[in-house]
Each structure stands twice: as C-alpha cells, then as structure tokens.
Amino acid sequence: MTVVVPRPSRLGLILSLTLVGLLIAMWIALSLSTPSFLTENNLTNLMRQGAMIAIIAVGQTFVIITSGIDLSVGAVVGFSSVIVAWLMTHGFTILPAILMTLCVGAAIGAFHGFGITTLGLPPFIMTLATLTALRGIGLLITNGATISGLPDAFTNFSRGAFLGIPLLFWMVVVVAIPAYVLLQHSRWGRYLYAIGSNREAARLSGVNVRAMIYLAYMISATLASFVGVLLAARIGIGNATQGQGWELQAIASSVIGGTSLFGAVGSVQGPLLGSFILTTINNGANLLNVNRFWQDVITGGLIIVIVYFDQLRSRKR
Template identity: 65%
Template sequence: MSDTSAAALPAPKRAALKSHRFGFLLNLTLLALLVVLWLALSVSTDSFATFGNFENLLRQDSMWSIMAVGQTFVIITAGIDLSVGAVVGLTSTIIAMMLAGGVPIWASIVITLLIGIALGAINAFGIVNLRLPPFIMTLATMTALRSFGLLITDGQTIGGLPLNFILFSSHRTLGVPNLFIIVILIAIPCYFLLHRSRWGRYLFAVGSNPEAARLSGVSVNRTIYLAYIVSALLASVVGVLVASRIGIGIATTGQGWELQSIASSVIGGASLFGAVGSVIGPLLGAMLLTTINNGANLLNVNPFWQGIITGLLIIVIVYFDQLRRRKTR
C-alpha cells in the first residue's frame, strides 16, 4: 500500500498499519539474533544444545512471555502496568490458599482469573476515571497488592496443594512442556484480537492520538479498560502457573517480574510512546532474555551481568525507536 493510500485510511487503521510494518522487520531481526545466540551458546557450551536444556528454556520462558504479551496491550495505548508482578504474587497465593482449603481445582482457577480481571479494572478506573498517570496508579497498586498478599498470609508459605495441580507444570503434551503450550494457547487469540479485530485497531489508534481516535468514533475509555484488564488477566494466568510450578504459594513471587515484562515487550518492538507493538515481538523478546539468562548460567557468568545486559538492550532499542519516530514525523 502506498503512503498516499495509507494516509487516506481512518486513524485506527492507519496507526495499526504503521505498527505492523515496523513490527515485521523487527521480528525478523530478533529471530535472526536468537538463532545467532543459540548457535554461539551451542558452540561455547556442551549442555545448551540438549533436549533437557531446551525443555527447561521453554518452561523458564513461559512466564515472562505471557506477562509480556499482556504488558504489550497496555504499552500500545502509551500506558504502563507496574502491578503485574504483584498480581502474579497475589493470585498465586490466593489459588494456593483455595486449593489447600479444599476448593476444586477448576473453581480455584476460575476465581483466580476473575480476581485478575477485577484488579485490571481497578487499575483502569484509577487511570480513566480518577485521571491518575498510569505509572502512579500501577505503582500504587503494585505496592498495595504486594502488601495485601503478605497480610493475608502473615508472610507464611502456603503448601498442601493437590498433586495433580503441581504435576501439570512438569508434564509434557506431544513432547512440548505444558507451560509452553499455555503460551501458544494464549498467543493465538491475542494475535487475532490485536491484529485482526476492530478493538485491536482501536488500541493502536488510542496510543497514536487519543483525540483523533475519539473523533473517529473510538471509545477511548473502554479501550483503556480492556487493555489493563487483559494485562492483569494474563498476569493472573501466570500466578496460577507459577503456583503449579513451585508447588506452593508465596506472596513475594513475581517480585521484579514487572520489569522483565516491560523489557520483553520493549525489546520485542513495543514503543513506550504508544501505537507500536505486536504479539510475536514480546514472545521473541522474552525468549531472548530467557536465553541470555540461561546461557549466562551455563557459562557461570556472574548473574548481575544479566541485568546489565538487559538494561543496555532496552536503552539501545528505545534509542532506535526515538530515531524511527523522528524520521516518520
């Protein structure tokens, strides 16, 4: 499509088209970088290119991938969700308490996910109705949720979870770890929701220019609500999965994961200025960070270097995103 015909499109479609073009090129770059990194680690260590390590890599990647996809929905609207790590900790604790108390597994999962939806709505209420900056609102809920989880457990670990629930995370289906299958099952509908639906176009439009989106008939407030609900819902899914993986409920679980989700999303091409992002990008970004951490551990690299590398990656990508924005103005 030519630039002239693209300019004639309505604001929601035009914003989504620009994001799609940028995201496709970045995804190819990230994929190439991943392949190079895998080849380098395969040569430099004997244990990386093994079935057991790749299986472990997929399990490690699953949590960050799901959170990164949810975070991307928010970042596309030019917002941010700092509460996702605390949502993981609280929901993992709540489902552990319910399961330990004899509540059926299916009911515990449903209730936990509903709590995630409610937490996302609370974030959106503060941003939309109280007009608080997303950074402040989600920082406040992060602090409150973390403290609430410690309060209801008195800082104690919750054990006694059903064996079937715990074993789910360690099992495989068709040779693929169950945790990574959940990533696929989440990524597919999120892809169609973001890239093939009217609401997805609305997200990009709101992130590009809220006023232009409103004049185009977009319900900006409703779109922001849905973005934060998706983010918290996916964080609560991670809460369920992490409770299954570690077999206990700990309120401090997920501490710092909000930064990993933001890093994965940004490395995957989501712009902190809004209107740019994809579903595939954060999946590749999360895998890149997981591979770096996995490779560093296998090479006995000081773990503090992992954070330095992640920070440098974010700086470089945000810098090039700024250059791209200047050229397109």
C-alpha cells in the same frame, strides 16, 4: 467516523525475522560454548521459564500500545499464586480455584482502568501503587509465609509435556493465538492502536477510549494472574514475593520485540521473541557462570539501546 490504523508494515516483518535470526544465533553460540545448553533438561527449563515471561509480556504489550504502562504485573503474579493456593487449600477444587483467581486478576485490571480513566491518575503511579499494595495484601493473607499442600493433579501439570514440548510452553500458544486475532484482526485492536497514536483524535472519531483502556489493563492483569496460577503449579506453593522484577522483564521483552513506549506500535509475536531472547541470555549466563548482576546490566543496556532507536523512529513519524 471510522478509525483506520495501518497494519504491521514490512519493517515489522523484518524486525521479527531479525529477532528469530538473533535467537538462533544465540542458541548456536551457546551450544558451542557449553555442552550443557542443548541438553533436554536445560531446553525444557528454558521453555518453561520463557513461557511465563512471554505471557506477561503479551499482556504488557496491549497496555504499552495505548501509551500506558503496567508496573504491577510482577506483584499480580505473586498475589495470584497466593489466591489460587489459598482457595485450593480451603476446599475449592482446581478448576473453580483457577477461574476465581483469573476473575481477581480481571478485577485488578478494571481497578487500574478506573484509576486511570476516572480518577485521572498516571498509569505509572496507579500501577506502582497497586504493585506495593498487592505485595502487602499477599503477605497479610499468608502472614509472611507460603501456602503449600497443593493437589498433585495441579502441580503435575507444570511437569507435563505434549509432543515432547512442556505444557507450560503450550500455554503461550493458547494465549498468543487469541491475542493476535484481537490485536491484529479486530476493531478493538485498531482502537487500541488509535488511542496510542492520538487519544483525542480517537475519541473524536467515536472510539470509547475509557472502555478500551479498561480492556487493555484487564487483559494485562488477567494474563499476569494466569501466570501466577502457572507459577504456583510449577513451584508447588503460593508465595506473595514471587514474580519480583518480572514487570521489568515483561517491559524489556515487549520493547526488544519492537513495541514502542510512545504507543501505537507493537505486535504479539514481538514480545514472545523478546522474552525468549532475554530468557536465553539469562540461561546462557548461568551456564557460563557469569555474575548474576551482569545479567541485569546486559538487560538494562539492551533496553537503553532499543528505546534510543525507538525514540529516533518516533521523531520521524
């Protein structure tokens, strides 16, 4: 049997255009409220920070589409920054260190897939346990300190630009294009949607559900590991405590972008837009001297409202 999953509907296009309009409106409002928003330094910083959340959110979306969740991505970011920094300070050149770190990320994702499909653990519990374990392992490796002394050629990348746009932002493009092709124009993408819609029906239709679960979690962890490499380049150190709370930012970005926590609904462009909306909110709040705690309240409120409407939409399906 062939699994047929509907392509993104006109509603999805409308949502994307709405998010673009919202982002533009926020930029206009902030530019009128504070002159420092449209400065080159601030916009560059916004793109760099938003880029890393966006990449994690794309990986998280693959998992959420299957009706799963990955709470470990923030810890994977910090752990990967430690791994790549440790490798480069112990005789490995830049490229091998990066590739080995990405392989570690893929292995973490495969471990998640094993725990969920073979051991039968809920994704929430499996990835929550990994979150805690990776923080501890990273701190053991560094003895609670940070790893510095990274090569200049590595750290200079984060400060570079191409066509006036930060290289870190271009990394979003590098990730988003293949992710879009995989999710929207391949049979594996259709299988992921099918699993999120009805796992048993997908299995009976011939979908290798176990392999697809492995794929989703390996993509999520590998992209988080990639962000760990980018973060190490940006701050110039490996630190196991980096990335704290980023898993919530990734989930929020994905949900704001239209991904359903009930599975089977989501896109690549949604979490990209959602991540920059969240980054703009945080950036604008900092420029307007809004209490940092209010930023968390705003993010939490957005999630509650969007999930509520997502729940209504799910009941109508």
